[in-house]
Amino acid sequence: MLASPAVMGVSESEYSIAQHSNQAIQMALSRTRTTASTKPAATRSNGGTLQAAKAAQTRSRLLEATVRCIVKHGYANTTTPRVAKEAGLSRGAMMHHFENGAALIKATIIELHEKRLRAFRRAAERPEEHDVDTLVETYWAQVQKPAFIAFHELAVAARTDKELADILLPLQEEFRDRFNAQAHALFPEWGDSPTQFDLAMSLSQTIMEGMAIAVQTGAMDREKVPMMLTHLENQIRAIMPATARATAGKS
Amino acid sequence: MLASPAVMGVSESEYSIAQHSNQAIQMALSRTRTTASTKPAATRSNGGTLQAAKAAQTRSRLLEATVRCIVKHGYANTTTPRVAKEAGLSRGAMMHHFENGAALIKATIIELHEKRLRAFRRAAERPEEHDVDTLVETYWAQVQKPAFIAFHELAVAARTDKELADILLPLQEEFRDRFNAQAHALFPEWGDSPTQFDLAMSLSQTIMEGMAIAVQTGAMDREKVPMMLTHLENQIRAIMPATARATAGKS
DNA sequence: AAATACAATCAGTCATGTATGTTTTTATTA
DNA sequence: TAATAAAAACATACATGACTGATTGTATTT
Numbered sequence: 001m002l003a004s005p006a007v008m009g010v011s012e013s014e015y016s017i018a019q020h021s022n023q024a025i026q027m028a029l030s031r032t033r034t035t036a037s038t039k040p041a042a043t044r045s046n047g048g049t050l051q052a053a054k055a056a057q058t059r060s061r062l063l064e065a066t067v068r069c070i071v072k073h074g075y076a077n078t079t080t081p082r083v084a085k086e087a088g089l090s091r092g093a094m095m096h097h098f099e100n101g102a103a104l105i106k107a108t109i110i111e112l113h114e115k116r117l118r119a120f121r122r123a124a125e126r127p128e129e130h131d132v133d134t135l136v137e138t139y140w141a142q143v144q145k146p147a148f149i150a151f152h153e154l155a156v157a158a159r160t161d162k163e164l165a166d167i168l169l170p171l172q173e174e175f176r177d178r179f180n181a182q183a184h185a186l187f188p189e190w191g192d193s194p195t196q197f198d199l200a201m202s203l204s205q206t207i208m209e210g211m212a213i214a215v216q217t218g219a220m221d222r223e224k225v226p227m228m229l230t231h232l233e234n235q236i237r238a239i240m241p242a243t244a245r246a247t248a249g250k251s
Numbered sequence: 252m253l254a255s256p257a258v259m260g261v262s263e264s265e266y267s268i269a270q271h272s273n274q275a276i277q278m279a280l281s282r283t284r285t286t287a288s289t290k291p292a293a294t295r296s297n298g299g300t301l302q303a304a305k306a307a308q309t310r311s312r313l314l315e316a317t318v319r320c321i322v323k324h325g326y327a328n329t330t331t332p333r334v335a336k337e338a339g340l341s342r343g344a345m346m347h348h349f350e351n352g353a354a355l356i357k358a359t360i361i362e363l364h365e366k367r368l369r370a371f372r373r374a375a376e377r378p379e380e381h382d383v384d385t386l387v388e389t390y391w392a393q394v395q396k397p398a399f400i401a402f403h404e405l406a407v408a409a410r411t412d413k414e415l416a417d418i419l420l421p422l423q424e425e426f427r428d429r430f431n432a433q434a435h436a437l438f439p440e441w442g443d444s445p446t447q448f449d450l451a452m453s454l455s456q457t458i459m460e461g462m463a464i465a466v467q468t469g470a471m472d473r474e475k476v477p478m479m480l481t482h483l484e485n486q487i488r489a490i491m492p493a494t495a496r497a498t499a500g501k502s
Numbered sequence: 503a504a505a506t507a508c509a510a511t512c513a514g515t516c517a518t519g520t521a522t523g524t525t526t527t528t529a530t531t532a
Numbered sequence: 533t534a535a536t537a538a539a540a541a542c543a544t545a546c547a548t549g550a551c552t553g554a555t556t557g558t559a560t561t562t
Contacts, residue, residue: 001329001352001517002415051506051561058507074411076327078252079551091552093508100553101252155468156407160325164253169469176470199482202475203458209470210461217406218420219427219460224453231450235486252551302527302540309541330517343522344542351519506561515552523544530537 059097059107061087066108070150075157080104106167109154113171115147117178124182132236135186136229139204143212152213179205193241200239207232310348310358312338317359321401326408331355357418360405364422366398368429375437383487386437387480390455394463403464440495451490458483 065087069078080101084091098104123129123138142148155172158165183201184190190197211228214220316338320329331352335342349355374380374389393399406423409415434452435441441448462479465471 001326001331002356002412049562054507054561072411074327074408075252076325076408077411080252080553081551090509092510095553096507096509101551105253152468153407155470156404156464157325157327159468160323160328161253165469172469176472198475199478202471202479203482206461206465206471206479207454207457209465210457213407213464214457214460217403217410218416218423219406220453220457224449227450228453228457231454300528305527305541331519332517341543342518343544346519347541347543352517504562507559509558510556512555513553515550517550518548519546520548521544521546523542525540525542527540528538530535532533532535 055097058087058089058093062089062094062097062104063108063111066104067112067146067150070108070153071146075153102163105164109167109171112147112151112154113175116142116151116175119145119147120179120182124186130186132233132240136204136208136233136236140208140212140225140229143208148209148212149216152209189243190241192243196239196241200236203235203239204232306348309338309340309344313340313345313348313355314359314362317355318363318397318401321359321404322397326404353414353418356405356415359401360418360422363398363402363405364426367393367402367426368433370396370398371430371433375433381437383484383491387455387459387484387487391459391463391476391480394459399460399463400467403460438495441492443494444492447490447492451487454486454490455483 062083065083066078069083069086073082080094081091083104084094087094094104098107119142123135123142129135129138154164154168158168180201184197187197190200207228211220211225215222215225313334316334317329320334320337324333331345332342334355335345338345345355349358370393374386374393380386380389405415405419409419431452435448438448441451458479462471462476466473466476
């Protein structure tokens with residue numbers, strides 16, 4: 001709706017730059033290739049052949065470019081030419097790896113989803129940082145990263161885009177479930193208080209995700225964040241069952 | 252990006268229906284006109300002339316249609332032909348009232364902004380309903396209405412759209428200020444506890460707005476809403492200064 | 503040589519802004 | 533007061549630019 005044509009049109013020179021950087025990447029890849037033949041397992045993760053490795057790398061570059069585009073320009077302005085440019089590839093080459101835009105988006109969503117779950121798992125694998133404060137700050141850091149921003153951008157778009165919703169909603173449900181499972185593993189002490197646990201989890205997610213969006217969209221001042229996080233931490237400790245308070249609480 | 256061309260094309264018949272309903276409205280307006288000449292102040296709110304009333308009505312129809320489009324199809328798919336169709340008007344007629352898409356969006360934002368503030372003021376003007384529970388439920392009802400959904404849709408789009416941001420961000424700041432002023436008027440008892448007041452306000456907005464978005468986008472189950480609202484209400488009462496607890500609290 | 507990665511080009515569709523008609527309302531005056 | 537010119541509301545048509553999917557062509561790998 002509100003997009004001035006002059007701004008939309010990308011200059012020819014910019015395209016050339018992209019093409020140029022593309023060639024640079026190609027050269028770098030060629031060099032990698034010659035050395036890679038001696039250690040196949042490292043780069044040849046997929047089919048074992050060189051082309052497969054190249055394809056996998058290009059695919060991954062495209063997915064990363066898609067996420068960058070969504071974060072920088074929004075989902076609506078993430079067009080196939082733009083992603084190709086961002087990846088330093090021609091659109092034709094891109095269409096070779098993903099038969100259409102929908103395929104690219106779908107692959108990106110799945111990749112994003114797994115990225116978020118991996119990040120969450122890594123956080124869980126640090127038993128020395130299982131106190132409430134650290135976990136809150138860790139999740140707060142997460143919701144400010146590109147993966148979450150892109151995910152929210154997609155979630156908003158999916159509200160009015162059935163095709164997107166069909167891909168995204170099942171994944172969101174899976175994320176919620178796995179998120180909950182991880183959280184249970186993190187806090188075995190809450191096992192006998194499922195209601196409180198549920199409240200603490202919902203509260204954490206709502207406040208931190210809501211705040212991240214509010215700050216991103218200018219609905220809230222950044223200055224209020226520390227106050228809110230501190231309050232949330234205290235709240236979680238207050239909700240916590242007395243048995244757990246000794247192990248995970250600090251206050 | 253992900254929009255199948257077949258779905259995008261709107262059938263001819265739908266357009267005809269819009270045209271027809273348009274004529275119906277015109278006829279209704281004509282009838283109003285003959286009677287309106289006896290009581291000019293009612294319908295001729297603007298310049299006093301009949302055309303002015305007609306223009307105002309059409310303008311308002313266009314703004315409402317824009318909001319409906321944003322809510323139904325998302326900001327990105329809110330195109331000028333779509334809005335015109337939704338309003339039952341030709342695109343040319345629409346361009347007569349708003350010289351371009353930007354003007355329409357800007358007017359819509361201002362209208363939305365004032366609508367939200369009016370709704371908030373109405374809530375404030377009921378001294379009999381100034382207890383915490385009622386206020387929370389009132390605001391919760393607000394953030395589920397089209398005005399808030401559209402506003403969020405615009406806020407997300409503005410993150411990556413400078414032109415939109417230039418219109419929206421100043422208005423958002425104004426909204427925050429007016430919102431705060433209204434809230435102060437609502438709770439004079441908190442006057443001597445600005446820090447607590449700030450926390451209670453931020454908490455309320457973050458939780459309810461965040462939850463509304465989360466529910467809308469499928470990130471959260473609707474079932475968890477009552478639990479969260481109850482908790483928020485209790486929280487506000489806990490944060491409240493002791494002097495106020497007697498008047499506005501229910502415990 | 504067959505297949506795969508990649509590039510370039512084309513036709514179709516849609517949105518945007520603008521220019522040009524048509525009808526209705528308002529103002530003016532005979 | 534009836535006729536009419538000016539203005540405003542509304543409709544239609546056109547030119548431009550962008551994205552999409554598809555086709556065709558080239559170089560590299562197997």
